[in-house]
Each structure stands twice: as structure tokens, then as C-alpha cells.
Amino acid sequence: MNEMTEMTEMTGVIKGGWEYVIAAYLASAVILLGYAGSVVWRYRRERSRRDAPR
């Protein structure tokens, strides 16, 4: 029995839990935006490396 189910009222419904929702969306945002930023940054760096010596 996890701490999410009410002990006085055994309805089996999970109450609250927004901290988990926020954690999941925050992790998703960090990873997706982080990966996007990483790809864009590496791409731009390689482009400038190629174009520079000319």
C-alpha cells in the first residue's frame, strides 16, 4: 500500500501526485530540450569549422 491512497477512505483512488507529474514533465523537457540544443550546437560548430579555412 503506497502513501498515495487515503487510509481513512479506501476508495482505491490515487489522490494528488502532482509532484510526480511535474517530475516527469521536467525530466522530459530537460532531456528533449537538452538534446535539441546539443544537436544544434554541434551542427553549428561543425558548419563553422568547415566554412572557416576557406
Added chain:
Amino acid sequence: MGKSVWPFGLTGLGLALLAWGTTWGLGFAPREAYMGDVQRIMYVHVPTAWNAMLVLTFAFLCALVSLLRGGWVWDARLEAAIEAGVVLSGLVCIQGSIWARPTWGVWWDWDPRLTTTAVLLFGFGGILALRQFVDDPVKRAVWSAVAVVIAYVDVPLVYFSVRWWNSLHQVQSSPETVSRAFHWPLRINAFGVLFLVAGLLELRARLAFMRRETELAPPPPSETAVAAATR
């Protein structure tokens, strides 16, 4: 490979869709009967899972074309797809773990789909490592394509074996049927992740292609170097 900017636009569109779908799902979609608000994790978890599988399937196709037809373009796309697939699979595992905690009371519930994703994460992560350690570009391309084909063929086997193994112990599974009120944020986010990843795949493939060009034909020496050598 191309130099146009459409990938940036596509990625931006994807991010916008994700913002829209997430706001809808978190703020306006109805609360689910038994799981309450925790169920809202689904609006980012399911789209990520769908796209992870899609990207790995794309990697499989790139591997096949790369093996049968050759050419550096498809190897570049393969490299991009493996990397994106690993990132998405890892994210799916993190989301699944966060969802499992309030739902089942444990950080990992051995759900067959989630466990298969974890195996895929390690499998394709290993192929990324393989690409790092092989110095010869031709061997790198052939070997990673072979490894991707072998790993992808394994997916149904892994899924069924874990499912049979799991069914002997517990009947837990993530909710399969989703009522209509929940569809729209899900679909919007699914396209959001799809466009975001598609744009990034193109950029990452171009990056890989540029690196291949540098690797295979280093740039000609600068004028000063030539002058010094011919003095």
C-alpha cells in the same frame, strides 16, 4: 547533404505543438477515474514511447539501405537515428519509472513494454559505443548497420519473452484503452515529438555527413603550409 533551414522550422513546430499539447493535457483534460492526476504523465510518456519505436524502426531501415546500397548519406542517417533512439528510449524509461512509483509503489514494475525499452536502450547504446571505438569509417558503417539489424530483429523476441516471464508473477500493465476525452492532447504531443525529432534527425545526419567528409578527405593544406613545404 542539404544546407537548407527547414529542419530548424520543423523542430520549432514540434516544440510549439508540445507546448500546446502539454498545456491542454495538464490544465484542461479531465482527471482520470482511478489514477487521478498522476495519469497525466501519459500525455508525454505515450508520445515519447511511440516515437522511440518509430525512430528505432527508421534506424533499422537506414541500416538495411546502408548495407544493401551503401553510400555515406544513409550511414549518416543511421548514426543520427541510433543516437536519437537511445535518447528517447532513455527518456521513456525515466518517465515510466516516475509513473510506476505512485501507481504501483515501486520504481520499476517490470511492465513488458517498459522492460523491452530498457533492453533496447542498452542494446542500441552498445551500438553507439561500437561506433565510437571503430576508427575505420567503412567498417564502422558496415558493422553498426549489421548490429542494428541484429538488435532490431530481437525486439519481438525480447518483448514476448519478457511478457511470458512477467505474466507468471503479476498482472500489472499500464492502461491500454484511453477514453476519447484524452485523445487530443495525446495526438498533439505525439506529432510534437515527431516533428521535433525529425528536424533533429536531419541536423544530426548532416553533422555526421560533414564529419565523414572531413574524415575521408582532409581539407587541403593552407597556403602558408604549402609555401613552407615548397621553399
Added chain:
Amino acid sequence: MNPFLAALRKDLLLQWRTRSQLVAVFVFGASALLLFSFAIGPNAAALRQFAGGFLWLALLLASTLALADSFESEMAQRALEGLLLLPADPRALYYGKAVANLLQLTLLGAGLVPVMVVLYDASTARLPGLLGIVVLGAAGLSAPGTLYAAMTAQVRARNTLLPLLLFPLVVPALLGAVKATSLLILGDPMGQLAAWTWLLVAFDVIYWSLCGLVFERVIED
């Protein structure tokens, strides 16, 4: 002589000449079985329950050593290139090596069974069945293992790359072998042994054909 049989004969000869290495790998596997039992402690019931799992873990770990060794002689003095110059189908080379590895892993597994029986009190009346599972499981490790050993023998960090690539791949074979072994040791009231055996067979058929098909691309220059 049939190229496959010639390749098999070569590899069996190599294994015979380096049989002391096989003994060392066996000792490694046996000590792994011993160490695993410390994770459980002197709890007879628990040890019996997990005996199957630990047997296959020990064999899996030992296989990385045995498989890596199997390409050692090919790498020395560039023997692999010499072999490729012969007018023989590379697939014969693969299957010769894979079958030789299968034999070696079966020997290892069969040798570890008595160790398991003693340490974990995990005997079975159905010994032929258990040996059959050992063969099928060893086949599941040998097919992709031989392919990946050929790949990683040619690169740096080979000792890390081989298990890194192999372990996620053989999950279905591992699950099948572990479940089948456990059922043979603990009893099979619901008749599930056949299902797990067929999973092993399916895995073996798929990978013995697929790996043979792609081997040529892996060793070509």
C-alpha cells in the same frame, strides 16, 4: 573436403591445442557460481529457487572469455586475411567457428551443472532434458557471440565491447534457458517447459541463419 567441415576441423584443433584456456574459463565459471551463492546466503530453499538463474549468469560471463579467445589466433599474424584469400565461402568459416564455440560452451555448461547441483542443492531427475537446454542455450550464445567476437577482435576496448553488445541481445535466450532450467529443477506443474524450449529454438534458428548471412560483410576488408 567440404569447406565447413574443414573450418570446423581447424577450429576444433585450435580448441584442443588451447584446452588449458578452457579449463581456466571453467574455473572462472565455477567460482562465479560460488560467489553468487554468497548473495543468497545459506538459505537452502532460496538457493534452489535461483540455481537456474545463477547457472546461466555464470555461463554467460564465462562465454565472453571463451568467445573472445576463439578469435585470438585469427588476429595473430593476420591469419584472418589469409583465410579470406582461400576460395571458400566465408559462411563456412562462420559456421565452422560457431559450431566449435557451441561445442565449447556446451562443455562449459555441462561442467557447471554438477557445480550447481552441489552448491545449490539443485538436482533434477530429468538430466537429459537439462543437457538439452544447455545445448540450446549455448547455441543462443554462440551464434551472435561468434559474430560479435569477429567484429570486436579487430578493435580496441574489445573486452568491454563484446559483452556490451552481446548481453542485451541474448535476453530472450537467457530468459528461456533460465526458466526452462528452473522448471526442470523445481518442477513444472503447469507444463510450461515446452513454451520456453520453443522460444529458445526460435531464437537459435533466427540467429544462426541471420548471423551466417551477415558474417561476410563483417570480415571483409
